[in-house]
Amino acid sequence: MDINGWNYLFESLPHWRIRERFPYVYDQLTQSPSNKYAILIYSIAEVSMCNEVGCLAVFESREHPLLLLNAYKAHFTPQTPVFSANGRYVCLKSQVYLSGQNRVECPLLLLDLYERQFTVLTMDTHGHQIAIQNQTEKELVLHLTPCSNPSEEESEQQESIQMAELLWHPFQEINMLERWLKR
Secondary structure (H helix, E strand, O other), X not given: OEEOOEEOOXXXXXXXXXXXXXXXXXXXXXXXXXXXXXXXXXXXEEEEXXXXXXXXXXXXXXXXXXXXXXXXXXXXXXXXXXXXXXXXEEEEEOEEEEOOOOEEEOOEEEEEOOOOEEEEEOOOOOOEEEEEEEEOOOEEEEEEEEOOOOOOOOOOEEEEEEHHHOOOEEHHHHHHHHHHHOO
């Protein structure tokens, strides 16, 4: 199957086949600025009123796609992934159901595509557009802009993230997010 020039056996991804049970399921593929990576939010369906989410797959190499990451326990709203200028880092908003606490947490995931690792950022990004404004080896600066008309209380913000303070996890552990979100 081909999606935007990326040919892969997408039907083998977990939860791909929900489209056989739900009538309105779609997928969204976004390529990195260098076209080296593809971020696929797939099997997007309305799971509750006005809440559309899907699973996540990250691929490398358009000519011979290699699946780097497949997150199917967390869910992702249809969104344009935010890439750093050099394409190394990607920010994605997610939703994780914490069964033991019967609640949903909405962390921001930061993926390091070069090192194939991720970290969980628990800052509140609900209702904000995100951009990676600046990136060095030591710091990543996120620019948060309110989606609606900003009031005095809700103005544009900058969040400085010190890279040395982040706890990174290998891509293979992406479906264990609940472990790092328990309070």
